Every structure is written in C-alpha cells, then in structure tokens.
Amino acid sequence: MSDEKDIDDIVKSFLEDDDKNRDQNENLVDEEFLNDFIQEATEHIENIEINALILEKEPGNEEVINSLFRSYHTVKGLAGFVDQDLIGKIAHQTETLLDGCRKKTIKANKNIVDIILTSSDYIKKICENISVAKDTNFLKEIESHLEVIFNAEKGIFNDITVELKPENPPKLGEILIEEKKINQEDVDKIIEKQKTEHPDLKFGQIAVKEKKVEAKDVIQATRIQQAKASISEDYMRISTDKVDSLVDMVGELVISQSLIEQFAISQLGTDNIFIANFNRMSRITKDLQNLAMFLRMVPLKSTFQKITRIARDTINELGKNIEFTTSGDETEIDRVITEKLLDPLVHLVKNAISHGIESAEDRIKAGKPPKGVIKVNAYNKRGSIYIEIIDDGGGINTERVYQKALEKGLIDTSKEYSDKEIQEFIMLPGFSTVEVANKISGRGVGMDVVKTEIQKIGGKVELNSIKGQGSSFVLKIPVNHAIMNGTVIDIEGSNYILPTINVKQILQPTSDQWIFMQGIRSMIKVREDIIPLVSIKKLFGKSREEEPVLIVIIELDQKYKALPVRNVVGRQEVVVKSVNEQFVNLGYVSGMSILGDGKVSLILDIENLFTSEGER
C-alpha cells in the first residue's frame, strides 16, 4: 500500500513543479509525453479488457482482481504526469472499487465487470480523442458513471445483481468425452475403479490400463486440460520480419542439407558413420524447422477474446438474453490469418445476435428456452482450421430470402430451388438489404464481404440453416504459410506442386479411355466415371496442347478433374510461401515453394482448376 501513496505524492509534486515553470519547450515535451502516455494507457486498457472477461468467468480469481487494480492504478499515475485529470478521476474511482474487491468488502459480479469495462471504454475514448474531455455531454456521462461506481462501492446497483460462477478447468474424463474417445458410462466405471481398486493411480492411467482409451489420446487430453487451465502465458514481442527471416533461413538450411546428403550418399553409400551422424543432424533440423513455423502460429485466444467482448456489448445494447460461449481458443493459426479473420467473425457473430436469435417471447412461443445460445467453436481437422458460429435461433427465413432474390432478379422462375440453394443467396453481393442491415450488423457490409474476405485467405464459408432451429456458419481456413504435403508433378518440363490431399489417383491412360469432343481431347473415362480434362493450353496460356503421358485425378468436394502431366516427381513436405503480390492475379497459382534442389516451384490452385479454368 505504501508504494501507491508514494506515487500519489510524486504525482502531486510533479504537478506543482509543472505549474511553476511552464514554458514553450515544455509544451513540446508534453506532447511527446502525451503520445507515450496514450500508447501505454492503451496497452493497459487491453490488459484490463482481457482480465475483466476472465473475471466474469472466475469471479474469485484474486490474481485477476489484483492485476486489474494494478492496471487502473498505473493508468491513474500516468494520467497525473500528463495532466489528464479526467482519466485520472475515472481510474481512481475504479481503482477504489477494485480495492474493495481485493479486500473482499465488495463481491465481484457481473455489474462490477460492467463498470470495469465501461471505465476502460471511457479512458479509451479520451485516449483516441483528447479533446472529447472538454465536451460537456461527455463530461456529464462520465459524471454519472462515477456516481454508478460510487454507489457500487456501497453495494447499491441499479441492475439486478447477477452472481458469477467460477469455471474450473474441465476434468480429463470430460475432455475425453468431448473428443469422442470414451463414453460417459466408461468414465463413471473408471471413477468407480479409482475409488475402489486403484486409489494411487490417476484417471488417465486407469483408463489406459482398462484399455478404454489409447495412451496418446490421454496425453492429448492432458495437453488440452493444461491449455485451458493456464490463465496467461508469458510472451515476448518479436517483429514478424525476424520470424519470417528465421523461417526462410531454416528452409534454406534444410535444402542445403539435403544437397549435402545426396552427394554424401552417392560418394560414400548409406552404411557409414558420416551418414548416421548426418541423419541425427537432419532430425534436429527438421525439429528446428517445425519450431520456426510454429513461432508464427498464435492461438485464437486473443481473437476470441475480442469477439467475446464485442458480443457482450452487442447483447447488452440490444437487451437480448443470449449465452455466448467460445471453445477451442487454443487452436493455433498463422498470425497473419488471425488478423484477417477478425472482421468476418465479428460480422457473423453480430448477425447471429441481432438476427439469428429471436426475442424471448418468440422463443417461448416456439417452445424453446428463453435464453438463446451462440457458440463459436474452433478446431483443427485434416490440415485445416474450422471455425463454427452456431446459434439456436430462428434460422434463415427462406421465403423472405426467395422473395428478395426474386425482386433482385436473381431467381430463374422456371427452376426449383432447394432451401439450401435459397440460403446461399444471402452470400451474393448486394444482397445485404434493409432486412439484414441495421445499426448493429449493417454498416453496408454484407455476407458477400464475409465470403470474399474468407476466400482471400484461402478459406471457404459453409452455411447450414434449419428454419426454427438455428443457423451455423462454418469457416474452413487453411493453416496457410505452413508446411503442406505436396505432390510434385512435371508439366511440360517445369515442376509444379499439387496439395497431396487433393490428389485422388495417378494413372497411365490407354487410348480407349479418351473421349474427344469436336476433335479436342476433353474427357477421360476411368472405370465408370467420366472425368473432364484440364486444358494446360488454357491454364498456362500455351499455344498448343501436349500429348499427356500421365493423368493425375484431382478431387475437390467430391468433384473430379483430370490433369495431364509428363511425370510425377514425388511427394514431399513443402513450405508454402505466399505468392509475390505482382502475381496474385494469376488465378492458377495459390502459393510458391522452394523444393529440395533450391528451385522455386509454383503450387497450383485446386479451386481454380475447378472453377475458372475452361471458361476463358
């Protein structure tokens, strides 16, 4: 407590000194100080927001309360240095409230969290625009907020107090059930066994012993448990440039190494001490490469925190009764992608809150619990990140959408549309209508923007909506910039890479398999399937088509295409690099990679082979 007093004294003496000898030079210094202050205060505000959200989940967490207290205290001190009295006042009052929480004279509840966040919002507003502190309306707002805090200190709340329940890290068994590795019945049996037969063993150990789950699943589950239990980790800031350079250099190291290896094997054979030692080094390099790639990956945690904050505000603003939860925030994704992901996610979540979930009365009428549920889940599956936004609201009103689409001239009246096809209309550009646009989610951004933003980062949006039961949006996003398993093929003498995941089959065509149309070899018959051939001439703008030697059958969403190649060179892990911006308009290339011989190869865009190719 004593050091806090000290700061107050220092601030006071500083202010006095300041009044005595103020001159023009000092004004300049002030400006510099002020900018430093704003930057530092903004960082503290960020911290406050994160901690407030944790506090909401874990109201008894003293560490979080202390951290919030310290943040406000520091902001108060800093504000004193730069003469921002208003910020100082807000921070001071909030700090006093938190001091009460610290001393347990005030119990942290939803109202307290609200106050903490509102205070940080006001400080943020002032930081963004210093002059707002002179606006009389704004001052009035602040005045009434300060009063709210003052009352809260005495335990008087305007709203009904909502008690917060602490959230414990999930049990291992619960995680295993969630991961579908074990069922509830077995979990109960194991717990019973733990009590009776093996009091000395842990749950996981018994589960493996009883052959209910595999050891690797238990290890995975404990990792998830740890990730969920840890409140915050220590981080250090590194510029992305440095990390990118590291990734590039490690990539080069791997290539140089494989060149040495090839030479050494050709000279010495494989059975010697040099190669044995060399292999050991290779493994280290491989680990190093994985680690370097990993450095650029960040958990979705901070993205989800931002969304939770926005969702919370939106729900309050609309006065809706909605439970908003997120899961899978430990899922890691390339940092660059998380940045581009935020806006589309915010849009989808706001949409779900304002349009997805019906009013409480309507919900009761429909026989649903009055409280709506919105879930945002993230998980990693087969090399892609999936993010689902699920609500249990009214679903998309297909009749309304159909009508709107009809007005917009998007409907072919002679055609029957399935519900799903009608739902897809909302993703079309210009479909954002009055029906969709309002203060919360409108702002001229429609679903089509979400779709194109996600497509830009190589992802896809899938929409499932059942009328009366709710909607789900699934974003499928590649873990880009990362390592991908690629199949290296030779097209007309140059190496290209296909994502192995899309390679269905490689075959040597016989002459009776070809189907010609108007004198052009255009399809191939594989058993009972007729598969359209990709035209290299059109794809690469060549003047003539080459006689295909081999055919690679590629698959995307259960559709197939036949890609003629000269040769299939091999299959390997490749490091995906983004396309130089000069070449992004070339639809056929989705990325580039440096192969084992040090040469650059282009990664073909599978989606492009299925869509635009052939139209030109």
Added chain:
Amino acid sequence: MEKQDGKYLTFVLGNEGYGIPILQVKEIIGMMEITHIPKTPSFIKGVINLRGKIIPVMDLRLKLDMETQEYTERTCIIVVEIIVNQVKRFMGIIVDMVSEVVNIQQEEIEEALDYGAKVEGDFLTGMGKVKGKVFMLLNINKIVDFEEVVNLFNSELKEDIANV
C-alpha cells in the same frame, strides 16, 4: 522525377551504359536458375530463390524493348529494393554486365529528353556524365512497377483469343 546526385551502380546493356542509385541496390548475384511463370509478360523471366526469399526477376533488355541476348557468365541479376505502400519489395533485374560504382554530381546530370533517348522518358531520371562516359540513369520505381502488368497481359490474351 527529381534529378538525384550521389553514388550510382553502372551496368551495360549492349553498348549502352546505365546507372541506378546504389541505395536501391540490395545485392548483385550471378545468373541462376529461374522458375518460369506462365501467363506473364515476356520480360518477366520468373522467380528465383534468394536464400529462402522468392523474388521476381525481369530481363531489362526485354523491358526496354531491346533485342534479347544469350546469357553469359558475365550476365548478372541486380537485386533492387523498392518501397511500395511502405512495404519493402525486392526485384531482380537481369543486365548484360555490371561495371562500377560512380559518384555523379548534380551538375553532371542533364535532362534525358534533350538527347532524344531511345528509352521511354519516364523510365529515366536523367543522363549522367562522368569521366567522359554517359550513363542513362534509370527510375527503378517506374521500371519495376508491374502491378498492373499481369492484368494487362490477361486482357491482351483474351483479345488474342477473340481475334482468332
């Protein structure tokens, strides 16, 4: 474009001397294997791997509408650095031969247009005269700006197809 004095890296295309500001040169490397990129203009030779970074490469002869020449062991790639929208970008420029670094004073630089130079006006910042030799000083930012080139090429291609 302002006339700039200072140090220039000079190089040769055929019997013409050119210069680019040394501050924009990142490094000079020998000829290496280039990965061709289909559907790009002919002066874009493709991309190279510069110690893990992928960098596009252009042939300056083709860019300046000069005749092509076989690459020799004296052929070099000058890797230049330009700043586009506050982001550093690199580009390799293939030239016949790199000569030397010269210091050109402001008064030694003349407007390019006076000489009826073959190179399009806005590719040049001026003509430098040093030790009796004349160098055409290139505006690198203009030369390597091919942001729109890919689009341009695509629309040309479409026209070609339409004409057939």
